[in-house]
Amino acid sequence: MKPERAPKPGKALRVALLGCGVVGTEVVRLLSEQADDLAARVGAPLELAGIAVRRLDRQREGVDPALVTTDAHTLVTRDDVDLVIEVIGGIEPARTLLLEAMKAGKSVISANKALLAEDGETLFAAAREYGADIYYEAAVAGAIPLLRPLRESLVGDHVHRVLGIVNGTTNYILDQMDTHGAGFNDALEDAQALGYAEADPTADVEGFDAAAKAAILAQLAFHTRVTAADVHREGITEVTAADVSGAQEMDSVVKLLAICERVPAEDGRNGRGVSVRVHPAMIPRSHPLASVREAYNAVFVEAESAGSLMFYGAGAGGAPTASAVLGDLVAVARNLVGGTSGPVEVTYAQLPVLPMGETVTRYYIQLDVADRPGVLATVAEEFARHGVSIRSVRQEGLGEDAQLVVVTHRASDAALSATVEGLRNLEMVREVASVMRVEGDE
Amino acid sequence: MKPERAPKPGKALRVALLGCGVVGTEVVRLLSEQADDLAARVGAPLELAGIAVRRLDRQREGVDPALVTTDAHTLVTRDDVDLVIEVIGGIEPARTLLLEAMKAGKSVISANKALLAEDGETLFAAAREYGADIYYEAAVAGAIPLLRPLRESLVGDHVHRVLGIVNGTTNYILDQMDTHGAGFNDALEDAQALGYAEADPTADVEGFDAAAKAAILAQLAFHTRVTAADVHREGITEVTAADVSGAQEMDSVVKLLAICERVPAEDGRNGRGVSVRVHPAMIPRSHPLASVREAYNAVFVEAESAGSLMFYGAGAGGAPTASAVLGDLVAVARNLVGGTSGPVEVTYAQLPVLPMGETVTRYYIQLDVADRPGVLATVAEEFARHGVSIRSVRQEGLGEDAQLVVVTHRASDAALSATVEGLRNLEMVREVASVMRVEGDE
Numbered sequence: 001m002k003p004e005r006a007p008k009p010g011k012a013l014r015v016a017l018l019g020c021g022v023v024g025t026e027v028v029r030l031l032s033e034q035a036d037d038l039a040a041r042v043g044a045p046l047e048l049a050g051i052a053v054r055r056l057d058r059q060r061e062g063v064d065p066a067l068v069t070t071d072a073h074t075l076v077t078r079d080d081v082d083l084v085i086e087v088i089g090g091i092e093p094a095r096t097l098l099l100e101a102m103k104a105g106k107s108v109i110s111a112n113k114a115l116l117a118e119d120g121e122t123l124f125a126a127a128r129e130y131g132a133d134i135y136y137e138a139a140v141a142g143a144i145p146l147l148r149p150l151r152e153s154l155v156g157d158h159v160h161r162v163l164g165i166v167n168g169t170t171n172y173i174l175d176q177m178d179t180h181g182a183g184f185n186d187a188l189e190d191a192q193a194l195g196y197a198e199a200d201p202t203a204d205v206e207g208f209d210a211a212a213k214a215a216i217l218a219q220l221a222f223h224t225r226v227t228a229a230d231v232h233r234e235g236i237t238e239v240t241a242a243d244v245s246g247a248q249e250m251d252s253v254v255k256l257l258a259i260c261e262r263v264p265a266e267d268g269r270n271g272r273g274v275s276v277r278v279h280p281a282m283i284p285r286s287h288p289l290a291s292v293r294e295a296y297n298a299v300f301v302e303a304e305s306a307g308s309l310m311f312y313g314a315g316a317g318g319a320p321t322a323s324a325v326l327g328d329l330v331a332v333a334r335n336l337v338g339g340t341s342g343p344v345e346v347t348y349a350q351l352p353v354l355p356m357g358e359t360v361t362r363y364y365i366q367l368d369v370a371d372r373p374g375v376l377a378t379v380a381e382e383f384a385r386h387g388v389s390i391r392s393v394r395q396e397g398l399g400e401d402a403q404l405v406v407v408t409h410r411a412s413d414a415a416l417s418a419t420v421e422g423l424r425n426l427e428m429v430r431e432v433a434s435v436m437r438v439e440g441d442e
Numbered sequence: 443m444k445p446e447r448a449p450k451p452g453k454a455l456r457v458a459l460l461g462c463g464v465v466g467t468e469v470v471r472l473l474s475e476q477a478d479d480l481a482a483r484v485g486a487p488l489e490l491a492g493i494a495v496r497r498l499d500r501q502r503e504g505v506d507p508a509l510v511t512t513d514a515h516t517l518v519t520r521d522d523v524d525l526v527i528e529v530i531g532g533i534e535p536a537r538t539l540l541l542e543a544m545k546a547g548k549s550v551i552s553a554n555k556a557l558l559a560e561d562g563e564t565l566f567a568a569a570r571e572y573g574a575d576i577y578y579e580a581a582v583a584g585a586i587p588l589l590r591p592l593r594e595s596l597v598g599d600h601v602h603r604v605l606g607i608v609n610g611t612t613n614y615i616l617d618q619m620d621t622h623g624a625g626f627n628d629a630l631e632d633a634q635a636l637g638y639a640e641a642d643p644t645a646d647v648e649g650f651d652a653a654a655k656a657a658i659l660a661q662l663a664f665h666t667r668v669t670a671a672d673v674h675r676e677g678i679t680e681v682t683a684a685d686v687s688g689a690q691e692m693d694s695v696v697k698l699l700a701i702c703e704r705v706p707a708e709d710g711r712n713g714r715g716v717s718v719r720v721h722p723a724m725i726p727r728s729h730p731l732a733s734v735r736e737a738y739n740a741v742f743v744e745a746e747s748a749g750s751l752m753f754y755g756a757g758a759g760g761a762p763t764a765s766a767v768l769g770d771l772v773a774v775a776r777n778l779v780g781g782t783s784g785p786v787e788v789t790y791a792q793l794p795v796l797p798m799g800e801t802v803t804r805y806y807i808q809l810d811v812a813d814r815p816g817v818l819a820t821v822a823e824e825f826a827r828h829g830v831s832i833r834s835v836r837q838e839g840l841g842e843d844a845q846l847v848v849v850t851h852r853a854s855d856a857a858l859s860a861t862v863e864g865l866r867n868l869e870m871v872r873e874v875a876s877v878m879r880v881e882g883d884e
Contacts, residue, residue, distance in 0.1 A: 030598060037598075037600075041597050137595060143599075143745075143747070143748035143751065144751060145590075148587075148591065148594060149587035149591065152590060152773055153590050154587070154765070155768070155772040155773075156479075156483075156772050157585075157765045157769070286735075288734075298752075305468070305765035305768075307756040307759075307762050308754075308755060308756065309586060309587070309753075310754035312750075313748065313750060313752065314748070314749040314750065314751075317749075319746075319749070320747060320749050322747055323596070323598060323745065323746075323747035323748040324595070324748070325598075326599065326747075327594060327598050327599070329598060338780075338782040338783070339782065
């Protein structure tokens with residue numbers, strides 16, 4: 001059943017806001033400061049109908065106390081509400097509130113990456129059933145217009161791969177390690193002192209945040225269902241100063257990448273599946289992603305016709321996230337004024353998400369070896385035994401300090417990790433000092 | 443009068459294509475190859491109704507000769523045509539054809555930067571009058587989704603400045619000069635040999651192409667009318683190897699920039715006007731635009747809430763441009779299926795375009811001077827006389843080779859260029875060896 005949802009042009013559209021933290025407060029400020037501009041662009045004024053919060057006893061600057069309520073469930077179904085903005089975060093009660101709102105015929109805007117990555121499908125199904133819009137640009141990479149280009153601009157194209165730096169905290173830490181030679185722990189403490197990392201940095205440094213965003217990006221890029229649980233995830237806590245300096249010697253840099261790839265079938269058709277993963281990787285300094293510094297985000301997209309594209313900007317923060325919410329709000333409000341609705345995600349492609357072992361990638365491996373004749377032959381034999389072909393090998397140092405640096409050609413991750421295991425067991429290999437995947441370069 | 447324009451969902455939408463050159467041929471190919479995907483995303487199949495060309499006697503691979511006609515005027519008003527794609531280029535007959543199409547109730551997609559920069563206003567007025575859509579993502583920066591983010595994602599934000607590398611030919615030439623120390627003429631010949639520059643390179647190297655794109659970007663960013671004729675334009679033919687090596691010594695790089703800026707009034711309000719200009723400028727190597735190599739394009743946007751954003755990709759070429767056209771086609775077709783229309787440009791802000799002299803910028807000036815006491819004092823006095831404050835000054839060489847390198851603080855372009863004139867007339871200054879504006883850094 002699709003409720004009647006088109007107000008007359010010119011009549012004010014009324015907005016319910018769920019959550020009034022850092023992002024919510026900015027949304028309230030922009031709705032007030034930009035009211036005239038917003039009305040001109042929407043074709044109708046936007047009015048704040050109510051703000052749902054958890055606790056009433058907090059002072060909120062610039063927020064009219066008469067609008068504040070703790071009863072979010074009543075607010076989202078009120079007759080005088082046309083649109084609902086959700087900036088609470090987390091799975092519940094956000095999911096229930098968004099579903100109740102759409103069932104009551106309200107269009108919704110969400111900045112909730114965790115929810116969209118875990119259960120986007122339920123939200124999209126509700127949007128289709130009730131003819132509601134669901135927009136969520138702010139859920140990935142803050143203010144960077146990214147979902148809209150993927151959803152709309154590239155809709156006539158065919159995306160092969162998405163490579164993204166989608167977590168500012170980890171990019172800041174890795175940038176510090178690259179620039180100042182800091183170790184992981186020092187760089188993390190520095191990021192915490194500057195407010196780039198939280199006291200409990202697990203969600204960032206272990207890659208959970210990036211994995212949620214990777215799931216959302218993969219779903220949009222490949223029209224196929226991907227949840228956060230499908231994403232292979234490795235964080236940056238194991239990245240060492242040796243990894244970073246090894247990358248520098250390769251004229252590369254270590255970044256935590258969210259990678260979404262179409263994996264072609266053996267016959268070259270695009271049908272075998274998709275690979276979605278988050279892990280640290282070396283990329284060449286000449287790659288556009290390599291110059292993404294500090295806490296910035298960027299997403300690199302490779303498409304059939306459009307070629308290589310990159311979208312860069314601030315990936316987090318109250319004002320940038322609120323800017324993305326406002327962009328969505330104008331789009332959804334325009335749809336209401338026009339009596340229409342925007343595109344809803346479809347997962348018609350239904351490609352399987354492949355296990356990490358089937359992903360094709362390249363490895364950089366640094367080995368401390370015994371400096372004696374035959375060591376290179378023994379090591380090379382181990383690669384050959386797993387069908388992994390070597391692209392370059394370099395010996396450094398002598399005696400106690402002898403090292404081999406090997407970069408492979410492309411092979412399955414299963415074969416590559418089996419090779420590393422094999423190397424660890426070789427008597428001539430004292431230590432596998434660094435292992436890092438290599439991306440962004442053929 | 444708004445003609446009835448919404449076909450029933452599921453009914454095929456019929457597309458007229460005007461022009462069948464490099465881009466047109468790619469559009470035909472994608473319409474056929476991606477037919478199923480496009481139908482799934484639009485909600486109705488897309489069919490090619492006809493292709494208007496100038497000459498019938500040319501073989502066009504993959505193009506059904508039965509669809510080809512030389513009578514474009516009849517084609518765009520045919521009852522069985524729903525949408526018109528214009529990839530002819532130039533002012534006429536493109537403008538007349540687009541106006542006829544919109545008057546007949548067809549929505550239009552254009553890749554025509556020259557026309558949109560010269561007379562976008564007439565096209566937008568027609569779109570409003572006849573309730574037609576006009577989309578033109580492909581007109582600026584090829585496949586890079588840029589207009590849509592500016593039109594839609596940043597619609598709830600406030601853009602301060604747009605800095606763009608929007609011409610691939612000149613970026614290729616300047617990149618060669620930077621990388622290989624080539625002079626302008628050698629780099630141009632190289633670009634011509636590789637097909638990056640045309641036999642007559644005037645439109646590119648004199649900045650006409652970039653100026654048209656700057657006008658379109660400024661109009662979108664500031665909701666104010668700007669035509670190509672309003673844009674201050676300097677090309678790259680005067681850029682010397684000395685300019686490029688001077689930039690390198692400043693850890694900077696020379697780029698041809700399209701710059702669109704809001705100029706605040708004296709009281710700090712955003713009302714004084716806009717500055718729209720195309721000229722070579724030094725930007726620091728740490729700026730994201732500095733790493734845009736070869737013939738790539740990128741546009742850097744500074745907005746109030748979103749902060750700094752950058753959009754990067756291939757700025758030209760048949761396939762990337764066709765990808766942008768297809769993205770627009772899907773958006774316009776979806777609007778038709780939904781019986782609605784997209785946003786049409788509005789120029790409600792009506793800000794004046796300020797003359798170049800009122801633009802505030804910084805200069806880098808390299809002087810060959812007589813090496814004798816008092817030269818620095820005399821030079822510094824000339825800056826002071828025009829109210830220009832010096833940020834840094836460096837003396838290099840001795841005797842015959844003595845040079846002063848001066849970088850100014852921000853000042854009006856009028857004061858800065860008057861200073862350069864004054865310096866030329868100083869007896870102690872043998873030559874003003876290099877003058878370059880400095881951007882992307884406060």
